[in-house]
Amino acid sequence: MDLELVASDAQEGKKQELKLWLRLLATTKLMSQEIRRRLRREFGATLPQFDLLAQLYREKDGLRLGELSSRTMVTNGNVTGLVERLEADGTIIRERLEDDKRVTVARLTEKGRTYFEGMAEAHERWIKEMMAEVEPTILTRLLAEVGAVKESAQRHLSEED
Amino acid sequence: MDLELVASDAQEGKKQELKLWLRLLATTKLMSQEIRRRLRREFGATLPQFDLLAQLYREKDGLRLGELSSRTMVTNGNVTGLVERLEADGTIIRERLEDDKRVTVARLTEKGRTYFEGMAEAHERWIKEMMAEVEPTILTRLLAEVGAVKESAQRHLSEED
DNA sequence: GGCAATTACTTCAGGCCTCAAGGAAAGTCT
DNA sequence: AGACTTTCCTTGAGGCCTGAAGTAATTGCC
Numbered sequence: 576m577d578l579e580l581v582a583s584d585a586q587e588g589k590k591q592e593l594k595l596w597l598r599l600l601a602t603t604k605l606m607s608q609e610i611r612r613r614l615r616r617e618f619g620a621t622l623p624q625f626d627l628l629a630q631l632y633r634e635k636d637g638l639r640l641g642e643l644s645s646r647t648m649v650t651n652g653n654v655t656g657l658v659e660r661l662e663a664d665g666t667i668i669r670e671r672l673e674d675d676k677r678v679t680v681a682r683l684t685e686k687g688r689t690y691f692e693g694m695a696e697a698h699e700r701w702i703k704e705m706m707a708e709v710e711p712t713i714l715t716r717l718l719a720e721v722g723a724v725k726e727s728a729q730r731h732l733s734e735e736d
Numbered sequence: 737m738d739l740e741l742v743a744s745d746a747q748e749g750k751k752q753e754l755k756l757w758l759r760l761l762a763t764t765k766l767m768s769q770e771i772r773r774r775l776r777r778e779f780g781a782t783l784p785q786f787d788l789l790a791q792l793y794r795e796k797d798g799l800r801l802g803e804l805s806s807r808t809m810v811t812n813g814n815v816t817g818l819v820e821r822l823e824a825d826g827t828i829i830r831e832r833l834e835d836d837k838r839v840t841v842a843r844l845t846e847k848g849r850t851y852f853e854g855m856a857e858a859h860e861r862w863i864k865e866m867m868a869e870v871e872p873t874i875l876t877r878l879l880a881e882v883g884a885v886k887e888s889a890q891r892h893l894s895e896e897d
Numbered sequence: 898g899g900c901a902a903t904t905a906c907t908t909c910a911g912g913c914c915t916c917a918a919g920g921a922a923a924g925t926c927t
Numbered sequence: 928a929g930a931c932t933t934t935c936c937t938t939g940a941g942g943c944c945t946g947a948a949g950t951a952a953t954t955g956c957c
Binding site: 769772773776800801802805812813815816817839840 | 934935936937938939944945946
Binding site: 814818837 | 912913914915916917921922923
């Protein structure tokens with residue numbers, strides 16, 4: 576057994592996954608903390624709220640809470656609270672379906688629509704600003720490569736659903 | 737003005753930053769939810785706790801709460817609570833410095849050290865498993881590219897500290 | 898029809914998270 | 928020394944987050 580090979584093997588390719596994971600985590604944490612701060616300061620909103628509104632924005636007829644839950648990757652119980660707070664300040668409305676009284680549909684109000692448009696514009700600007708120093712070609716490549724990581728992860732979850 | 741060019745321009749290079757951001761967010765969310773679930777099920781721990789313990793593990797003499805706060809990217813107020821809970825179940829201990837009675841140092845207990853080693857081993861295995869389908873060369877390239885995104889973002893925060 | 902299983906949402910306990918305000922110790926300035 | 932400032936941590940309010948248990952409404956099966 577060649578010690579040099581073992582040694583280089585141990586320091587070179589080893590723990591690449593772990594390092595990448597930690598870096599991904601640190602990067603998104605850094606960026607979302609910044610986005611959070613700005614959303615709060617300039618719009619009095621939170622990131623989960625922004626995320627939820629973004630889903631509703633592209634569905635004029637609204638979405639059921641369950642659908643909202645899976646699209647935002649947030650648990651049902653959590654969606655209930657988010658929707659309650661957003662309804663309280665008039666951004667969205669919630670109504671029971673007549674056909675099936677179990678389901679509740681949430682929809683943006685007119686006020687909510689304008690409100691979201693302002694945030695979305697700023698949000699996109701902030702992201703571009705933060706990624707300003709990354710080459711466009713790298714950006715494109717990253718999009719694909721991160722996609723590969725996501726798909727790999729998706730195939731290795733414990734109990735599928 | 738060539739409409740076709742405009743059209744392809746609008747769909748090709750546009751919003752790459754936004755798309756990448758959303759994908760990064762979705763990927764880390766997916767993976768950390770899975771890690772969270774497993775840490776909880778198999779060790780009764782949470783991700784922030786694991787993160788905090790990892791910092792203490794490599795510092796035999798412990799760390800001041802402020803240092804812990806900046807390394808884990810968690811606010812001071814939050815560290816207080818995390819440390820309290822971890823101290824309560826005997827994983828770490830907290831003691832005031834004699835020289836400077838403002839500072840508190842947290843350190844792993846012997847029990848905490850063994851406990852963490854078990855988690856760390858499993859954690860690394862899970863990460864590798866989730867990234868199993870990503871080519872090693874891509875992994876290495878991603879590490880550098882994500883690093884570039886992080887550095888760009890770091891240079892574009894609102895008020896520096 | 899009647900009853901079990903499923904589906905859609907809500908509630909709750911426990912923990913994470915931030916920001917802002919506060920208390921106490923140490924450092925600084927005159 | 929005494930007052931001002933800074934540093935380090937804690938507290939508290941408000942919101943996010945999950946998993947588990949609970950309540951209706953609907954569906955499916957006999």
